[in-house]
Amino acid sequence: MYWGALLIAGLCEVGWPLGLKLADAPGMKIWGLVLAIVSMAISGALLWFSLKEIPIGTAYAVWTSIGAVGTFALGVFFFGDPSLPIRWLGVAFIILGVVMLKLG
Template sequence: MGFAWFSLLLAGLFEIGWPIGLKLAQTPGRLILGVSLAVFCMAASGLFLYLAQRTIPMGTAYAVWTGIGAAGAFAVGILAYGDATSLPRLAGVGLIVAGVATLKLAS
């Protein structure tokens, strides 16, 4: 995997981190920690997206970045916060993952 795609993967992983930080901020006594985590992850995500877009086309990079973030946040919501699962929700996130994989294979 080239540097641009590695940067995009990191950007997507940090994209998962900021909703986690915002969720953590809702816990009593964790406001500062949660907001700090969210802001750090936003900045890191943006930096790695910037690095990736130097090589990867903007539309592809953005779609992959948001796809990783959406699917990852969805998974963390289910695993850590007890978010609901249903076949339609799982199928929806499966389509997101399939779209991201298609964009990667097409570039």
């Protein structure tokens, strides 16, 4: 249950930069800001809940890495961010680092 909450918290962590990006689109300012604020609140609350069982260092690393990798993927696939092999290697290192934390 705690790991599930952390996974959902990480996914919500992607929602706030997405909301901020959408807030720059015409006619989306309010909806983008609402998405960002709601995502932050849900993400923070679920992270707080997950800390009842998961060590803080592991939980924070997982939470931020889901947010970073998810936001990177959204940028590449939907917003035209560069999709260079070196950038994908960096994402792979983030994932590898989190896996190593979980195994340790």
